[in-house]
Amino acid sequence: METRTASGMDKNTRRLSAICYTGTSLAVVALFVVLAQIIGGYPRAAVIGGAVWSFILSMIVTMPLSTSYFKKRRMS
Amino acid sequence: MGQNESKVTLRIGGMSCASCVAHIETALTDLKGVSKARVNLAAQKAQVEFDPAQTDLSRISQAIQDVGYEVAPDELTFKVLGMRSAHCEGVVRQGLENLPGVVKVEANGNTGTATIWYHATTVSPGEIKQTIRDLGYDVAEKLQAQDALDREREARQREIRRQGLWMLVCWPLALVIMLGTFRDYWKLSVFVPEFLADNFVLFLLTTPIVFGPGWQFFINSWRGLKHGVADMNLLYATGIGAAYLIGVINTLWPEAGFGGAKAVFFESAALLTAFIILGKWLEALTRGRTSDAIRRLMALQPKIARVIRDGKEIEVAADEVLENDLVLVRPGESIPVDGVIMEGYSAVDESMLTGESMPVEKKTGDQVIGGTMNKTGAFRFRATKVGKETALAQIIRLVEEAQASKAPIQKLADMVAGHFILAVHALALTVFFFWFFVGYGNFFDPQSRFLLTPYTLGEIGVFGFSLLLSITVLVISCPCAVGMATPSAMMAGTGKAAEHGVLFKGADAIEATAKLDAVVFDKTGTLTRGEPSVTDVIPQAATFNGPVAEAVNEVLRLAAIAEKNSEHPLGEAIVRGAEERGVEVPDADWFESIPGHGVEAEWKGQKITLGNRKLMKERSVPFEALLAHAEALENDGKTAMFVAANGELAGVIAVADTLKDYSIEAVEQLHRLGLEVLMITGDNRRTADAIARRVKIDRVLAEVLPQDKAEKIKTLQAEGRRVAMVGDGVNDAPALAQANVGIAIGSGTDVAKETGHVILIKEDLRDVVVAMEAAKATMRKVKQNLFWAFGYNVASIPIGAGLFYPFFKLVVSPELAALLMAVSSVSVTLNTLLLKRFAPKVKREKAIPEKTPSLEPSFAGHGIRRR
Numbered sequence: 005m006e007t008r009t010a011s012g013m014d015k016n017t018r019r020l021s022a023i024c025y026t027g028t029s030l031a032v033v034a035l036f037v038v039l040a041q042i043i044g045g046y047p048r049a050a051v052i053g054g055a056v057w058s059f060i061l062s063m064i065v066t067m068p069l070s071t072s073y074f075k076k077r078r079m080s
Numbered sequence: 081m082g083q084n085e086s087k088v089t090l091r092i093g094g095m096s097c098a099s100c101v102a103h104i105e106t107a108l109t110d111l112k113g114v115s116k117a118r119v120n121l122a123a124q125k126a127q128v129e130f131d132p133a134q135t136d137l138s139r140i141s142q143a144i145q146d147v148g149y150e151v152a153p154d155e156l157t158f159k160v161l162g163m164r165s166a167h168c169e170g171v172v173r174q175g176l177e178n179l180p181g182v183v184k185v186e187a188n189g190n191t192g193t194a195t196i197w198y199h200a201t202t203v204s205p206g207e208i209k210q211t212i213r214d215l216g217y218d219v220a221e222k223l224q225a226q227d228a229l230d231r232e233r234e235a236r237q238r239e240i241r242r243q244g245l246w247m248l249v250c251w252p253l254a255l256v257i258m259l260g261t262f263r264d265y266w267k268l269s270v271f272v273p274e275f276l277a278d279n280f281v282l283f284l285l286t287t288p289i290v291f292g293p294g295w296q297f298f299i300n301s302w303r304g305l306k307h308g309v310a311d312m313n314l315l316y317a318t319g320i321g322a323a324y325l326i327g328v329i330n331t332l333w334p335e336a337g338f339g340g341a342k343a344v345f346f347e348s349a350a351l352l353t354a355f356i357i358l359g360k361w362l363e364a365l366t367r368g369r370t371s372d373a374i375r376r377l378m379a380l381q382p383k384i385a386r387v388i389r390d391g392k393e394i395e396v397a398a399d400e401v402l403e404n405d406l407v408l409v410r411p412g413e414s415i416p417v418d419g420v421i422m423e424g425y426s427a428v429d430e431s432m433l434t435g436e437s438m439p440v441e442k443k444t445g446d447q448v449i450g451g452t453m454n455k456t457g458a459f460r461f462r463a464t465k466v467g468k469e470t471a472l473a474q475i476i477r478l479v480e481e482a483q484a485s486k487a488p489i490q491k492l493a494d495m496v497a498g499h500f501i502l503a504v505h506a507l508a509l510t511v512f513f514f515w516f517f518v519g520y521g522n523f524f525d526p527q528s529r530f531l532l533t534p535y536t537l538g539e540i541g542v543f544g545f546s547l548l549l550s551i552t553v554l555v556i557s558c559p560c561a562v563g564m565a566t567p568s569a570m571m572a573g574t575g576k577a578a579e580h581g582v583l584f585k586g587a588d589a590i591e592a593t594a595k596l597d598a599v600v601f602d603k604t605g606t607l608t609r610g611e612p613s614v615t616d617v618i619p620q621a622a623t624f625n626g627p628v629a630e631a632v633n634e635v636l637r638l639a640a641i642a643e644k645n646s647e648h649p650l651g652e653a654i655v656r657g658a659e660e661r662g663v664e665v666p667d668a669d670w671f672e673s674i675p676g677h678g679v680e681a682e683w684k685g686q687k688i689t690l691g692n693r694k695l696m697k698e699r700s701v702p703f704e705a706l707l708a709h710a711e712a713l714e715n716d717g718k719t720a721m722f723v724a725a726n727g728e729l730a731g732v733i734a735v736a737d738t739l740k741d742y743s744i745e746a747v748e749q750l751h752r753l754g755l756e757v758l759m760i761t762g763d764n765r766r767t768a769d770a771i772a773r774r775v776k777i778d779r780v781l782a783e784v785l786p787q788d789k790a791e792k793i794k795t796l797q798a799e800g801r802r803v804a805m806v807g808d809g810v811n812d813a814p815a816l817a818q819a820n821v822g823i824a825i826g827s828g829t830d831v832a833k834e835t836g837h838v839i840l841i842k843e844d845l846r847d848v849v850v851a852m853e854a855a856k857a858t859m860r861k862v863k864q865n866l867f868w869a870f871g872y873n874v875a876s877i878p879i880g881a882g883l884f885y886p887f888f889k890l891v892v893s894p895e896l897a898a899l900l901m902a903v904s905s906v907s908v909t910l911n912t913l914l915l916k917r918f919a920p921k922v923k924r925e926k927a928i929p930e931k932t933p934s935l936e937p938s939f940a941g942h943g944i945r946r947r
Contacts, residue, residue, distance in 0.1 A: 014815070037589050039517055050543035054516055057547060061509040064314060067656070072106070 017078045025070040030060035085115060088125045088137065088181075088202055089480060092119065093150035093235065094300075100149065100312075101563065102499070109146040111135055127481060135201065137181065148303045152235070152743035153183045153197040156205055157408050160194045161218040163187060168217070175215040179203055204468050206399040236364055236803055243361035246293035250357060254350040257285050279331040284348040288326045294353040314357050314501060318508075319894055320553045322547060323349040345548070347838030349481065351895030352555060359902025363909065375477050377578065380432055380451035381737065385416035388460075398450075401885050405463045409454045417450040417466045424459025428452050429738045431582065433475065433841060471841075476581050478839070482574040485589035489566055489862060504557040508550045511881045515546035519882065528889035533897055549882045549891065556880035556897035561872060561904040565865035568908065572915040573858025580920060581841040584850045589837035592821045593855035595802050599750055600781070600793065602807035602815070603761035603768065604826055607775060607845070608737040612649055616720055616734035618709050623730050633663050640665040642681040642688045646673060650719060653735045678721065687722040688732075696722050706732045717763075717770025746845035747923055753852055756801075760792060760815070769879040789815035804838075807850055823848055850920040859920050865908045872904040 036058045040051045092104065102120045104126060108117035113134025119126045122805055128140055141151040163172055169187040172194055176185045181202025187194045196208055209219045251386050260276035263269050271368040300313035327344040334341040345667060363442060382398045388406040398416040400408060409415055415428070426440035430452045439455050448461055451472035467473065469501065522540040528537050537545065570587040577584055584590050604610045619631035638657035643651030644665055658665050669689070671681035677698075678691015689699050693710075701724040703710075710720040710732050716738035722729065747757050760781040761768050768782035781792050789805075795817050798802045805812065805819035816822025822836035825843060840847040878884070890902075 007884075036513070036516075039513075043517055045503065046542060050541060053543045054512070054546070057512060057543075057550070058509060059548075060318065061505050061512070064318070064505045068502060075110070 008076060010078040017074045021070045024074070027068035028066045028070070029059050032062040033059045083128050084182075086132050086202075087127065087129045088199060090128065090141070090144070090199060091152040092124055092126050092144060095119075095121055095124055103147050104144055104149060108140065109141065111143045114140065117271060120571075121563050123480075123571055125480070125565065132631045132700060135353050137183065137202070141183065147607055148364055151183075153199050154200045155195065156208065157193055158188070158209065158212065158219050159192055160212055161192065163192055163194070164189050171215055172217065176208065179208065179211055181923065182208070192386055204399060205397075206468050209400065240361065240362040243364060246357050247354070250289045250350065250354045252353040253285050253289055254347075257289075257350045258347050259280055260285070261344075262314075279327075279341055279344050279346075282344060283328065283331045286324060286327065286350050287344040289350045289353050290320060293357050293522045294320050294349075297356070301927040309787055312501065313559070315504065315554045316352075318505075319551045320349050320352050320356075320534060320618050321422075322551050323352060323894055326544060326547065345544075345894075346552075348548075348562045348894045352898045355895060355898035355902050359898070362906045364904065368709055376432075377479065377575075379470070380414070380472060381476075382414040382416040382451065387463075399467060400772055401463050401466050403463055405466075407461050407463055408458070409448075410458045411454060411456055413454050415448050415450055415454055415461075417463045418470045419448055419450075419461040419463045419465070421446050421448060421459050421461045424457055424589050426457035427455045430457055434474065442562065461919050463465045475578065475583060478585060479578045482584050482586050482589070484569075487566060487570060487591045487862070489591055489866070490858075500557070500562070504554060507557070507877070507881070510551045511553050512546045512550040515549050515882060516542060519885070520545050523886040525889050528885070528891065530893040531890045537891065539580050548894070549880070549892050551887075551898045552880040552882075552892050553877065555894050556876045556892065556901060557873060561869035561908045562866070564905060564908050564912075565617065565869045566862050568912040569858055569915065571860040572912050573854060573861070573918075575916055576918050577851065577854040577858075580847070580850050580854070581844075582854060582887055583839040583841065584851075584855070585837050585839065589821060589853045589860050592802070593838060593851060594859035596755060596821060596852065598756040598758060598796060599803045599804045599806060600758040600760050600796070600815075601747075601777075601820070601845075602789075602812050603759050603763060603807070604737065604770060605808050606740075606769065606806055607743045607759060608739055610737065612653040612719070612735045613738050614653055614733060615738065616713055618706060618734075619731040619732060620703070620729045623725075623728060626838050629729070633658075633661060635667060635723050635744070636661060636731065637663045637684075638688050638725055639690050639721070639733050640681050640729055641668050642671060642690045642723075644668060645671055646679060648673075650721070653731060657735075661665075677835065685873055687726050689727075690721055692721065696724065697729065699724070701727055701729055703729050705729060715766065715770070717767035737771075739771070740764075740843065740845060740848045743775050744845055745922070746848055747777065749846065749849040750852070751776070753849070753856075755852070758796075760765055760789055760805075761799075762786060787814070790818040793818045806845075806849075823851060846920075846922040849922050853920050853922075854918065857915060861912055865911055868911070869908055872900070878902060 033055045036055055037051060040046050040054065046054075087891055090658075095104070096099065101121050104119045105117050105796060106120075108114050108126065111130075113131045114128060114133065116129040118127060124145065130140065145152050161171060163169060166189060166826055171187045173185045176182050176194070179198075181225045182196060182198045184197040185194060185195075194212070198208065212219050239242075256276065259268060259272045260282055261280075262272070263270060263272045294316075297316040301317040312495045323345040327349060330341060331345050331346075384395050385398045385407040387401055388394075388395055388408065394407060396913075399416045407419060409426075411426070421442055421444050423444060425443045428442050428448060429439045430449060433449055433452060442459070447464075450465075450470040450493055451473065465471070468477075524542075524545060526537065526540075526542070530537070538547075540548070566587075569707045570590060573590055574584050574587070577590075588689075594866045599817045601607045614636070617632045617635050619628070619635045624631035624634065633647040636654070636658045640655045640663065643654045644667060646652070646655075649731040651777060657667060666683065668681035668683045671679060673679050674691065674695060677695040678689070679689075680699075682690045689695065689701060693703065693707075701722065703722045703724075706722065706729065710722065713720040713732070713734040716734075716736075718734040720732050723731050723733060750757050756778050757776075758781060759768065759772050759775070759777045761771075762784055763771075763782060765780075765782045768780045771777075772780045784792055789812060793803055793805055797818075797820070802820045804821040804823055805815045806823040806825055807816060808825065812822075812824075816824060816836040819836060821840045823840060824836035825840045825845070827846070838851050840851065876892075876897070880897055
């Protein structure tokens with residue numbers, strides 16, 4: 005029997021969704037770090053700060069999109 | 081709405097922006113059994129249509145709570161007599177919870193009280209009380225009744241107090257922080273002590289702001305994020321949080337490489353919080369005022385009623401008056417429910433419901449409306465509609481539903497605002513990438529400044545600079561104003577129209593009304609009274625020698641004697657016309673109706689003949705002397721009848737359907753608004769044209785059968801016209817439904833049953849003009865609001881993103897961005913409040929009493945018709 009949360013998502017769907025938005029956000033961070041390395045000359049603190057800020061913003065953008073996508077897919 | 085579907089309006093708490101609207105709507109429409117969900121930000125309400133077999137109120141409420149918002153039901157506390165044990169508590173609780181619309185019941189046997197949370201749109205307090213009585217208990221008194229109105233006002237005042245308190249905390253601290261940060265500029269160092277510029281002091285001063293007044297944004301955004309929802313709070317939280325965090329890092333670890341001790345941004349975090357809270361405070365202050373009209377309507381609901389039961393006069397709560405109760409009303413009292421006067425006479429002020437400025441005289445047999453004010457006399461009336469069925473309850477429901485509905489123009493705004501938060505964060509990320517990798521290296525100048533401050537960016541560093549612009553984009557882009565633009569104006573517009581007796585059934589009706597270019601009036605019962613009256617009396621000069629008035633009265637008397645016992649509408653019109661002129665009408669000695677021709681009667685030896693040419697010819701009455709007049713009357717669409725006494729022609733009487741008061745004025749005003757005015761009728765072309773000439777109708781659609789009216793409207797629409805149909809809500813229902821806007825006129829107290837998109841409470845055609853003016857004023861306001869709101873975002877986002885930095889070396893600081901955002905939201909609300917000044921151009925000073933003589937001043941004498 006599947007366990008459903010109040011918002012109508014089972015654990016599997018939530019896990020899939022979390023993997024998706026975390027993965028996308030980490031990909032953005034990776035892109036940032038790679039670009040910083042390619043261009044070069046950035047202080048380490050700036051790169052770390054930039055990576056953290058990119059991760060936060062990416063999570064904010066991808067989390068609702070991914071949650072809603074998987075929720076809809078689950079319901080259909 | 082499907083046949084088995086239910087509709088419920090719920091009050092929602094915690095909505096702050098248009099993206100909240102989108103989230104709740106999505107959550108509701110995802111729910112199985114919900115067919116339609118519309119959420120209104122300004123009204124803080126959700127209107128849900130659902131199949132009760134598939135879902136219920138508790139699931140709907142749960143779905144809303146799941147996405148992080150509150151459902152705020154109404155609350156009532158009763159004293160329940162006889163409820164003493166735990167068993168009784170259970171009986172009351174279960175009995176009430178089975179009632180549709182009841183959310184939760186707390187029964188306490190020790191105190192003998194029950195508190196009920198319920199949705200007033202589904203179940204009334206009267207039904208709740210009746211259920212308790214049906215369970216075998218008695219409801220002694222209402223201890224506390226917090227209706228939706230009080231709760232909404234309380235919640236708003238609580239919000240005003242809360243944000244006001246936070247302003248008292250954060251503004252003085254933020255100003256001190258600002259002075260400390262800018263101590264080195266201008267002559268501030270003379271007045272500002274040195275220790276205030278110390279980063280640790282600034283840190284200590286900023287921390288209480290971020291963790292006090294600013295903490296609500298972190299809590300709210302976390303609550304939303306848990307449910308996968310990004311709202312406005314997230315924009316604030318990321319902005320404040322990032323500015324503060326950088327300040328803390330650069331204060332505690334200046335060598336960490338984030339810009340050092342000169343780039344602490346504490347003043348940004350503090351002033352950003354202060355401005356956002358100022359905006360929230362101003363918004364709470366002004367938001368409630370757009371719903372003043374509905375508040376005034378709700379305040380009209382009387383609290384008590386005096387009824388006669390078992391021969392005794394007792395006072396009961398107004399919502400407990402039963403149908404057929406005999407209700408007493410004294411001068412100066414409000415009428416508690418709708419009914420019909422059984423005894424007494426008075427003048428009643430109905431202005432609060434109809435907009436009619438003059439008190440209306442009421443006597444036995446007249447209808448009274450609950451919520452109106454009795455002015456002069458005392459009377460008793462029989463209650464015909466009580467509880468949710470009263471006109472006032474129906475009007476409130478209609479206005480509430482209209483305010484909760486959504487205009488097509490709003491859908492674009494909602495779509496933009498709903499996806500805006502994510503788009504803004506994506507933009508902030510792009511801006512950060514751009515300035516980090518491209519912009520800083522190419523354009524950064526250490527001497528560049530924040531706009532409107534002397535503060536240079538100095539040693540800010542690549543991360544600090546990019547982060548700063550990224551935060552500014554987050555703060556400056558807040559779509560509060562876009563979300564508020566349409567619903568706030570719709571709320572104010574529907575409320576204002578209701579004050580003038582015009583009820584729009586939805587925001588889409590307002591939008592459609594504002595776009596009309598043609599108005600079609602039904603003739604009978606709309607433009608005209610729908611009952612014939614005597615319009616002309618022309619005596620035969622050769623028969624009468626006395627004054628004209630006497631001759632007119634004599635002809636009228638002869639005709640009325642002949643028709644006194646007739647049941648024909650034309651005959652009734654003649655008798656009524658005579659009585660209204662004060663002419664005595666005795667009974668005829670005998671009378672005979674001649675179908676298709678007229679009537680003959682005898683009175684005191686005098687033989688009276690009344691009828692058409694054919695009858696006159698058959699009775700050998702010479703009628704040629706007045707034939708030309710009769711033909712002229714017929715050409716005007718009237719029915720002319722010859723009157724003869726003892727075979728000698730006495731005169732001609734014309735009977736016709738007469739125009740309603742203000743028909744001509746209403747059509748004139750519609751022409752002034754640039755609309756084409758048409759008339760639709762089943763009458764023959766000649767009669768229709770005659771009426772149309774008098775009212776100055778542009779186009780006549782004559783000889784149209786009732787069932788074909790809708791088809792005619794369709795034909796007009798096929799010509800590309802946006803058509804309003806004005807008619808009786810019952811008889812003209814198909815045409816009203818077919819028209820772009822159906823306007824049902826003169827519904828009186830039965831507003832909810834009317835077909836049509838707009839309902840006029842009174843039978844005053846000028847209200848059609850009021851509806852047009854109100855709709856146009858509202859849509860004007862909507863467009864102005866959208867222009868400013870979108871304009872603000874379109875202009876501010878590129879500035880915030882640093883588009884002009886390469887040219888001017890100026891950056892908008894996050895705190896200035898917050899100020900601009902607050903100003904845009906407040907300016908939209910203030911602009912909406914200007915709708916309060918709306919007054920229809922149609923003047924009502926000339927209002928005349930309800931009953932006007934149906935005789936027109938066109939009586940003539942001696943064979944010469946005068947006008």
